[in-house]
Amino acid sequence: MANRLLLALTLSSSAVAVADPGEPPPRVAAPECVDAQNGTGLSKWLAEGPKLVGRYEIKNGTTITAGKLKISANGEFIPDRVGSTTGEISARFNAEIIDKAERLPVLSDNNDTGFAPGSARVGPYRVTLKVTTKKPLVYEATVERLGCEARATHKPLVDGEVNTFWMSSNGVHEMRFSNGDWYDKNDPVFFITFSSELDPGVQQGDKQHPHGYMSMEAGNGSMSPDDSADLYYDKFVEGATYTLHGHKVEIVKILFGKDTVWKEGHITTRGNEPTAHVLVRVTKLAPKLEPAPGKKAVAPRR
Numbered sequence: 001m002a003n004r005l006l007l008a009l010t011l012s013s014s015a016v017a018v019a020d021p022g023e024p025p026p027r028v029a030a031p032e033c034v035d036a037q038n039g040t041g042l043s044k045w046l047a048e049g050p051k052l053v054g055r056y057e058i059k060n061g062t063t064i065t066a067g068k069l070k071i072s073a074n075g076e077f078i079p080d081r082v083g084s085t086t087g088e089i090s091a092r093f094n095a096e097i098i099d100k101a102e103r104l105p106v107l108s109d110n111n112d113t114g115f116a117p118g119s120a121r122v123g124p125y126r127v128t129l130k131v132t133t134k135k136p137l138v139y140e141a142t143v144e145r146l147g148c149e150a151r152a153t154h155k156p157l158v159d160g161e162v163n164t165f166w167m168s169s170n171g172v173h174e175m176r177f178s179n180g181d182w183y184d185k186n187d188p189v190f191f192i193t194f195s196s197e198l199d200p201g202v203q204q205g206d207k208q209h210p211h212g213y214m215s216m217e218a219g220n221g222s223m224s225p226d227d228s229a230d231l232y233y234d235k236f237v238e239g240a241t242y243t244l245h246g247h248k249v250e251i252v253k254i255l256f257g258k259d260t261v262w263k264e265g266h267i268t269t270r271g272n273e274p275t276a277h278v279l280v281r282v283t284k285l286a287p288k289l290e291p292a293p294g295k296k297a298v299a300p301r302r
Helices: 044-048
Strands: 005-010 051-059 063-066 069-078 088-097 111-116 118-122 125-133 138-145 151-154 162-168 174-177 189-195 211-213 215-218 229-232 241-244 247-256 260-263 266-269 276-284
Touching (some): 051 125, 063 138, 088 118, 088 125, 111 125, 162 174
Parallel strands (some): 005 215, 151 174
Antiparallel strands (some): 088 111, 111 118, 118 125, 125 138, 241 247, 260 266
């Protein structure tokens, strides 16, 4: 598939969810992950960047221990894949936290599956797998500690409340404003940002500097223009503002990694994975007064 860096914001207009007493508490992002420093500077851990745990060789069909993780990989080389002149690797890998002190309360959060070449996020770690040899099939796994989990939750905003936070391919890329922690909670608003891995082996054109595109989307799955908004290419810029479902959303700042370049809506990267950080400001707007027919709206007394 073509490489791309996609940043998506999705908002839902459903009622505020109420957490089940039997559920684990919502994930609250550490301030070091999401809070801007000195106004609009990167959060502490984003500024420090990923910390390399190590690089590990994995033979196809085997499982290794990599620090506090267990990683397994299985795949095959398909020499006659349609559309490929040199063959293609079809492989999946799984990463799991095995250190008891670092395992998360929700069991499913302790492992993630990705495709090779590609990345997976598990707890505070990112695991990136690439193919080093095709015959025999051998991989290299790069394990980094990001500090931040991929998902975080913030309580729903009240009228007039403002929340500004960093989302990043190196940090939190899913932020929910909800009292619950599950996907079926009908969150009043949630944001998702993510970046796909580079796959230079299937890039068209300039394989030395693979390129893709950026976009930001917002909506709840409805086709109505009132329920969604898209920011593509040159519209995805600092200062972009829109309103959906009673929330004003502002793109305050966009920063890229040193090897990721954005120009006219397209990205070019010389690294293993595109890196982007987006500072988002969300304001809960007070509902508009709708006067009865023939009557003027009267503002509530303070």
